[in-house]
Amino acid sequence: MNRTRTGMKKSRFRLVAGVLLIIALGLLAFFYREISSGPEKLQAWQKVFSLTVHAADGAPELAQPDREASYGSYRVTDSKAPGYTLIVNAEDADEIRLSASTGSFIRWNAPDYKVNQAGKEITIAPGETIYWTPLTGESSEAITESELTMSAYRHNSVFSEARFMIRSDESGVYTGKWAEGD
16 A cells, blocks of 8 residues: 555656646747847848849849849839839748838739828738839928838748838939848
8 A cells, every 4th residue: 555655656746747847848948939039139131031123124123232223214203103113022921011211102003003102111911012102292302312121020020120222313213222231
């Protein structure tokens, strides 16, 4: 009888120790995930983002980190599109949040092709076409410079960010370039 009680105590002890070990491992995994996915652990944008812009002739051009992405002679005043075409992709992202320091984003999609103002901040699906315009309606003057910030989200957490600078010359020709230092 005494052996049975000792055996039961050992079994209970092993069960409690096993449950506590599982709980401890679960907590460690949770805290590790939280620490490793914080803003200080963002993935390098060069490995996540791609940005396709369209030149005046409508040809797509992939913006490269080491050179300016010219929009050619693409200007608001002699364009068939309401803004500068941007197709933003982020590998493994559920959504991409964009913000513009100046100017604004617009949507212009089938089937009606009506211009819909989206403002300075917008959330898009990866690969979705969006337009940036230097004309905001707030002023008659076009904006000559804007910084676009792109944030890639997966499971409601940001995992990479990038910045893209758009500038125009005195003749109104816009060029864009990935911001350095990110």
